Amino acid sequence: MRLFWHQLKTEQRVFWRNREAAIFIFVFPLMLFMLLGAVYSGTIDGHPAADVLLAGMFGYGAANTAFAGIAIQLVIRREMGVLKRLRSTPLPAATYLSAALASTLAVFVLQTVVLFALGRAVYGSHVPDRVGSLVLVVLIGAAGFSGIGLATAALIRSAEGSSAVVNVILLPMAFLSGSFGPTRRYPDVLQAIGDVLPLTYFIEIVKAVYLDGEHAWSEPGAIAVVLAWGLAGVLVAARRFRWEPRAR
Amino acid sequence: MSAIVVSELRKSYDGLEAVRGISFTVEPGEVFGLLGPNGAGKTTTVEILEGYREATAGEVSVLGFDPGRAERAFRERIGVVLQHSELWPNLTVRETHAVFAGYYERPRDVDEVVELVGLAEKAGAPVKTLSGGQKRRLDLGVALVGDPELLFLDEPTTGFDPAARRAAWEMIRSLRALGKTIVLTTHYLDEAQQLADRVAVLVEGRIVRMGSPAELIGGSLGVEIRYRRGGEDVVVQTEEPTRVLHELTAEAVAAGVELEGLEVRRATLEDVYLELVDGEAGA
Numbered sequence: 001m002r003l004f005w006h007q008l009k010t011e012q013r014v015f016w017r018n019r020e021a022a023i024f025i026f027v028f029p030l031m032l033f034m035l036l037g038a039v040y041s042g043t044i045d046g047h048p049a050a051d052v053l054l055a056g057m058f059g060y061g062a063a064n065t066a067f068a069g070i071a072i073q074l075v076i077r078r079e080m081g082v083l084k085r086l087r088s089t090p091l092p093a094a095t096y097l098s099a100a101l102a103s104t105l106a107v108f109v110l111q112t113v114v115l116f117a118l119g120r121a122v123y124g125s126h127v128p129d130r131v132g133s134l135v136l137v138v139l140i141g142a143a144g145f146s147g148i149g150l151a152t153a154a155l156i157r158s159a160e161g162s163s164a165v166v167n168v169i170l171l172p173m174a175f176l177s178g179s180f181g182p183t184r185r186y187p188d189v190l191q192a193i194g195d196v197l198p199l200t201y202f203i204e205i206v207k208a209v210y211l212d213g214e215h216a217w218s219e220p221g222a223i224a225v226v227l228a229w230g231l232a233g234v235l236v237a238a239r240r241f242r243w244e245p246r247a248r
Numbered sequence: 249m250s251a252i253v254v255s256e257l258r259k260s261y262d263g264l265e266a267v268r269g270i271s272f273t274v275e276p277g278e279v280f281g282l283l284g285p286n287g288a289g290k291t292t293t294v295e296i297l298e299g300y301r302e303a304t305a306g307e308v309s310v311l312g313f314d315p316g317r318a319e320r321a322f323r324e325r326i327g328v329v330l331q332h333s334e335l336w337p338n339l340t341v342r343e344t345h346a347v348f349a350g351y352y353e354r355p356r357d358v359d360e361v362v363e364l365v366g367l368a369e370k371a372g373a374p375v376k377t378l379s380g381g382q383k384r385r386l387d388l389g390v391a392l393v394g395d396p397e398l399l400f401l402d403e404p405t406t407g408f409d410p411a412a413r414r415a416a417w418e419m420i421r422s423l424r425a426l427g428k429t430i431v432l433t434t435h436y437l438d439e440a441q442q443l444a445d446r447v448a449v450l451v452e453g454r455i456v457r458m459g460s461p462a463e464l465i466g467g468s469l470g471v472e473i474r475y476r477r478g479g480e481d482v483v484v485q486t487e488e489p490t491r492v493l494h495e496l497t498a499e500a501v502a503a504g505v506e507l508e509g510l511e512v513r514r515a516t517l518e519d520v521y522l523e524l525v526d527g528e529a530g531a
Contacts (some may be wrong), residue, residue: 006350017338081333088298088328089351089394090320244300245332 003091007099008106015103024163025069026111033057033115036180037123044182047211050123053181055210057115059203060179062141065108068166070100070149071156079159083243093243097150105142112138133209133216140216140226141202147230148198150237157246173199198229249312251276251398251429252297257306259292266292268453269306274431276397279424281444282433285525288450290433291331291402297431298328298400311398324353327396329387331403337376341367341386344375345393352394364422365389366415381412388419398429405439417442437521449524456524464520476508 016022033053040049077083086096112134119125128134152169156162174180176190177199183191194200201222208214208222217223252274259267267289274280282290295301296308299315299322308315313322335344345362349355362371365385370378378386384404391399401420405413420443424430434440440447441461448458457464471489473496475482486492489512500507 003351006347010347010350013343014336014339017336080335081330082335084300085328085330085333085335085390086351087300087318088323088326088330089348090323090353091351092320 003095004099004102007091007096008102011099011103012106015107021069021073025065026107029057029061029064029111030114030118032060032180033118034122037119040181048125050119050125051211052207054115054119054123054125055206056179056181056203058112058206058210059141059177059199060174061108061111061115062138062145062202063170063174063179063199065111066104066142066145067149067152068163068170069104069107070146071152071166072162073100074150074153075156075162076159078153078243079245081245084245087243101142101146104146105139108142109138128210129213130209130215133214136216137205137209140205140223144198144202144226144230147233147237149233150241151233154237154240154242173197176200178203198226201225249276250274250309251278251311252280252431253307253309254293254297255307257293257296257308258304259289259296259301260304266453267296270448270450270453270455271306272448272455272458274429276429277424277427278445279420279430279432279443281440281447282431282450283435283437283440283447283521284450285435287452289453290450293450294400294402294431294433298326299323324394325397327391327394327399329384329391329399329401329404331406333387334383335375335386335390338374340372340374341378341389342371344386345389348390349393354395355393356395358393361389361393364392365419380407381409384408385416388416392423396428399423399431401430401432403433403435405434405436413439449521451525457520465514472513474509474511474513481509 015025036053036057037050040053042049044052074083083096087093116125116128120127152166153162156165176183176186176194177197178194179199183194183200186194201219204222205216205219205226208219209216250273252272254273255271256269257267257271258265258269270289270293272280282293284290292301296303297310297315299310299318302316311322311325313319315322336347339347342358342362345358349358349361359368359371362368365388367382367385367389370382375383375386384407388401388404391401404420405416408416417439420430420432424443430443432440432443444461446458446460447464448455449464450456471486473484473486473489473492475496484492484496493512496507
């Protein structure tokens with residue numbers, strides 16, 4: 001446990017010290033929210049536009065922070081040789097990984113809190129009334145997307161390509177899943193693709209809890225899809241993840 | 249008990265044999281050098297001892313552990329400097345040492361280690377601002393901070409300027425004086441000669457010679473005498489330098505001439521090594 005806290009503290013320090021990553025991971029979703037909030041107004045599907053956008057950005061934040069953050073960070077650390085170096089210390093691999101995931105979760109939680117605060121202050125979006133359920137939603141999202149992040153890190157082969165590959169997955173997924181607005185008017189093909197993406201289901205859960213005031217478990221099917229993607233990611237990572245850089 | 253026992257170690261990658269049946273032991277407190285050209289199997293051997301790779305065949309015991317099982321108790325007691333590795337660029341030198349100190353049950357004092365590796369002036373500097381040689385010293389510092397009894401140094405001074413290399417050698421000697429066991433790989437012959445109690449010369453996955461640097465040199469070419477006569481370089485290699493030198497100088501004195509550029513030189517490890525490597529490659 002002492003080692004876990006030590007590593008979590010280290011991960012947090014490393015994350016916030018790296019300004020570029022902190023801006024990309026932490027600030028970017030908030031910035032997108034501010035931009036989109038400035039162009040949409042009125043109501044979407046009977047809800048205030050700001051609330052709907054906030055739900056979409058909540059989802060984007062999960063994918064961005066947990067999925068992209070974990071994937072890029074692990075690939076870079078692996079290719080730098082940090083992971084290999086750590087393996088010869090007494091720090092157990094499981095402790096390292098759980099601290100890295102917990103650190104990401106901490107960033108995601110903070111981001112979500114700031115998102116709600118900004119939404120309230122700038123666009124008058126409503127304060128969520130089911131906070132307990134929302135916490136659960138954050139955990140589900142972090143679990144699902146960091147699982148996919150682990151798998152992606154295992155499949156990406158070089159540090160140079162990592163953020164390109166991750167963005168090629170992240171941005172279309174966010175678009176097709178409705179992070180940037182409703183997908184109802186998208187062509188059928190795009191909607192069909194969106195229907196298999198985990199982010200679509202995650203945003204569904206967020207909307208149920210935040211917009212409709214339901215319990216998190218009112219959407220068991222969607223929860224199952226998100227967690228299944230995460231589990232599939234963990235299984236891929238367990239088979240393919242390497243601790244060492246590619247041989248030079 | 250020996251610190252390291254290796255017997256008949258073999259390692260293949262995709263059918264290619266990188267290590268072809270080597271055996272050696274390293275005693276506690278000894279500095280053991282693995283010397284050889286690139287691709288000889290030095291790093292593969294060390295990485296098996298460190299627990300990074302599984303042996304294909306043979307027995308390996310390090311501090312009584314099977315390194316392949318990578319137990320935590322084992323990792324508490326070893327320190328590793330890898331051939332290539334970087335650390336977090338945005339943490340400072342001191343913070344990086346403190347992070348590593350936190351992984352061990354009984355670490356050394358962080359500031360003391362920073363001082364020991366000569367980075368006290370850089371303690372507050374981010375790692376990304378260090379020079380190549382300073383980064384290498386950081387690698388050594390974080391390998392020492394857990395107070396290991398066995399240190400693996402994989403080409404620890406590659407890329408150092410001569411002054412930095414001397415300083416690193418001094419540091420390694422002081423570690424030896426503390427009773428640390430050290431396994432060192434290098435392709436610098438002078439480094440092995442300066443530091444190692446015993447050296448194994450590795451060529452194409454086999455140990456072709458093993459012994460103290462003095463033994464390796466002694467068992468070979470003997471002494472080389474050079475001088476110039478009539479503008480021509482003359483080189484005499486001999487096992488009996490005293491007699492040859494006496495005859496040469498007596499002759500010169502009798503003729504009333506000076507032996508220009510007279511030089512008497514013992515073979516260095518380099519001569520032995522080049523002879524060995526050439527011999528193996530030609531065989």
